[in-house]
Amino acid sequence: MTTLNSSTLVLPTADGGTTRHVMHEAVDYPHHPAPFSSRTVLAAAHVVADTRADYQPGQEPPVDWEATVAFRQHLFSYGVGIAEAMDTSERGPGGLSWRQAQELIRLGVAAAREAGAAVVAGAGTDQLTAAAPALNQIVEAYLEQLEFVQAQGSAAVLRASHALVSVAQTADDYLSVYRDVLAKTDKPAIVHWLGTGFDPSLAGYWGHTDVLAAMDVVVQLARDNAEKLEGIKFSLLDHELEQEFRRRLPAGVKVFTGDDYGYTDLLLGDGEHHSHGLLGVLDPIAPIASAGFAALDAGDEAGFTETMNRSIPLAVKMFEAPADRYKVGTVFVAWLSGHQDHYRMVSGREGMRSLQHLTDLFVLTDELGLFPDPELAAHRMRLLLAAEGVE
Numbered sequence: 001m002t003t004l005n006s007s008t009l010v011l012p013t014a015d016g017g018t019t020r021h022v023m024h025e026a027v028d029y030p031h032h033p034a035p036f037s038s039r040t041v042l043a044a045a046h047v048v049a050d051t052r053a054d055y056q057p058g059q060e061p062p063v064d065w066e067a068t069v070a071f072r073q074h075l076f077s078y079g080v081g082i083a084e085a086m087d088t089s090e091r092g093p094g095g096l097s098w099r100q101a102q103e104l105i106r107l108g109v110a111a112a113r114e115a116g117a118a119v120v121a122g123a124g125t126d127q128l129t130a131a132a133p134a135l136n137q138i139v140e141a142y143l144e145q146l147e148f149v150q151a152q153g154s155a156a157v158l159r160a161s162h163a164l165v166s167v168a169q170t171a172d173d174y175l176s177v178y179r180d181v182l183a184k185t186d187k188p189a190i191v192h193w194l195g196t197g198f199d200p201s202l203a204g205y206w207g208h209t210d211v212l213a214a215m216d217v218v219v220q221l222a223r224d225n226a227e228k229l230e231g232i233k234f235s236l237l238d239h240e241l242e243q244e245f246r247r248r249l250p251a252g253v254k255v256f257t258g259d260d261y262g263y264t265d266l267l268l269g270d271g272e273h274h275s276h277g278l279l280g281v282l283d284p285i286a287p288i289a290s291a292g293f294a295a296l297d298a299g300d301e302a303g304f305t306e307t308m309n310r311s312i313p314l315a316v317k318m319f320e321a322p323a324d325r326y327k328v329g330t331v332f333v334a335w336l337s338g339h340q341d342h343y344r345m346v347s348g349r350e351g352m353r354s355l356q357h358l359t360d361l362f363v364l365t366d367e368l369g370l371f372p373d374p375e376l377a378a379h380r381m382r383l384l385l386a387a388e389g390v391e
Contacts (some may be wrong), residue, residue, distance in 0.1 A: 006375055009382060011359050012390050023378050027369030029287035032079035035118045036293040039267060039274070040254070042081045042118060043282035044088040045072055046330045047096065047104065048339075049346045060097050061346045065107060071339050072111050078290035080282055081118025083157055083190075084108035087198070088280045088327055091126060095347040098127035102148055109152040120190060120230075120278075121149045124159035135177055138164050142181040155187035155230060157278075160194040160202055171207030171217045178221055188230035190256060190278070193218055195236035198258075198324050211241065219248045226250045233258050233278050237323065242266055246273040260319040260326065264308040268301060280326055281315045284333040288368055314364040317357070328353040329361050336362060336377040337370065343384075355388050 007023040035041070048071065053062035072082055085091060085101045085108070096104065105121045112119035123145035125138055133141070138161060149156045158181060168174055182189060195211075196203050206214040222229060232249070234242050235258030243266075246255045256278035257266045266275040282289055288311050295303035318329035328350055335343035344350055362381050371377040385391075 006378060009378055009385075011363070011381075012356060012385070014356050021363060021366075023371075023374040024366050024369055026372055026374055027287075029078070029291050029369075030294070031077045032290045032294050033077055033115070034079055035081060035116075036079050036297050038296045039293060040081075040118060040256070040276040040278075041079065041282065041289070041293055042083040042120060042256070042276075042278045043075050043286060044083045044086040044278065044280045045075060045108075045283050046327060046334065047089045047346050048331075048334075049342070049344045051342050051344050060100055061095065061348070063096070063100060063104075063346060064340070065103070067340050068104070069107050069111050071334065072108055073115065074339060075283070075286050076112065076115040076117040078286045079117075079293065080286045080290060082108055082112060082120075083278050084112075084119060084121040084154070086122045086157065086159070086192075086280075087194075087324070088283060088330060089122075090327060090346045090349075091122070091124075094349070098145070101126075105149060105154070106152055109154045113153065119154055120157050121152065121154045122159045122192075123149045123156040125161040125163045126159075128163045130163075132167050133163050135164075135167065135173060138167070139177055139180045142177070143184055146181060146184060150186050155189055156185065157190040157192055157233065158182075159192050160199070160205060162201060165202055165205050168207060174206050174217060175221055175224070179225060182225045182228040185228050188228060190230050190233055191218075191221065192233040193235060194233075194258075195238075197237045197321075198235055211236065211238075215241070215245055215248070218245075222249050222253045226253055229253050231256050231276065234275075235259075237261060239266065242275065243270070243273070246275065260315050260323075262312070263315070264305055264312065267308070268296070268305060280330065281311075281318065283330045284318070284337075284365070285311045285314065285368075285370065287370060310368060314361070314368060317360050317364055320357075325349075325352050329358075332358055332361060333365055333370075336365065336380050338373055338376050355385075355390070358384070 048064040048067040050062035050064040125141040206217040208214040231254030233256040255275045257275035260281040292307035319326045332343045
């Protein structure tokens with residue numbers, strides 16, 4: 001019987017076999033505590049569950065606020081700001097309540113302010129309980145959350161509303177709701193266009209199932225409210241559509257890419273237009289992304305491209321369909337990296353990815369040298385394999 005050293009693991013393969021994996025050394029990615037000058041860079045960051053607290057289904061899931069803030073400080077140390085209380089934080093049914101999202105926003109914005117980091121925070125309508133609210137009730141729900149976000153000193157990201165898509169009849173319904181909400185912003189806001197690749201229940205958002213017709217509506221929204229907008233977060237996972245969308249927006253309204261499959265070229269741009277970053281994938285890849293954006297700030301476009309492209313295979317694996325399950329990967333990588341003591345999710349959905357998917361994430365993350373302590377990552381991966389019955 002061969003004895004393996006601490007840097008070598010036997011991992012399962014997709015064909016039912018096994019393979020040996022030798023851990024890579026950690027890469028010393030330089031810290032970069034100041035925000036970047038060439039692009040706005042925001043991570044939609046995950047939340048750390050409190051696994052020791054007792055609670056019952058239907059109750060608010062407990063959160064480890066200290067570990068959650070500590071992870072944000074890790075992001076800030078690499079120049080990556082946060083888009084707080086977005087989808088990665090597991091807001092919604094089975095996850096964070098609006099009350100908990102308020103605490104997350106309060107803590108996250110305060111931590112960002114202390115670090116001098118960029119920050120925005122999600123304002124939506126997830127506190128609504130009525131099955132079919134009126135449009136004015138949806139506006140009021142948005143405004144309640146917007147008021148709280150702004151009271152913390154943050155600009156808002158107007159999150160896609162499940163309540164709105166359930167009752168809106170026409171594109172004008174969307175335009176009127178967003179117009180009324182944007183009228184109350186005291187800082188330019190970001191509007192989130194979230195596609196069905198991330199959330200199939202949002203089909204027909206903006207009053208159209210055809211994406212080009214929907215784009216016409218969002219462009220009109222941007223033109224009518226340009227002075228109230230920082231930008232639009234474009235989460236449709238379509239490279240060419242995002243480029244077309246950028247060309248059509250009025251000057252001064254940014255596009256924040258949500259394309260976690262092909263962000264390098266979109267962030268770099270075509271010489272006339274470029275996207276900014278508001279990405280869930282920045283949660284696990286902050287150190288390598290920091291090196292990329294530092295290169296871009298220095299005018300080294302080739303270095304930016306090479307650095308960011310190295311992270312794409314990990315991103316593609318983490319966000320493979322169904323894309324919304326990427327949140328499992330963010331928590332898993334944070335656990336392996338030593339940022340938290342477990343890989344339980346706030347919503348309890350950590351079992352929604354296969355062991356093989358997690359194994360592939362482990363290998364891809366290690367190949368990038370992103371584990372600060374490779375021995376700890378290997379130890380924790382062995383614990384997972386043993387718990388899953390893999391000897």
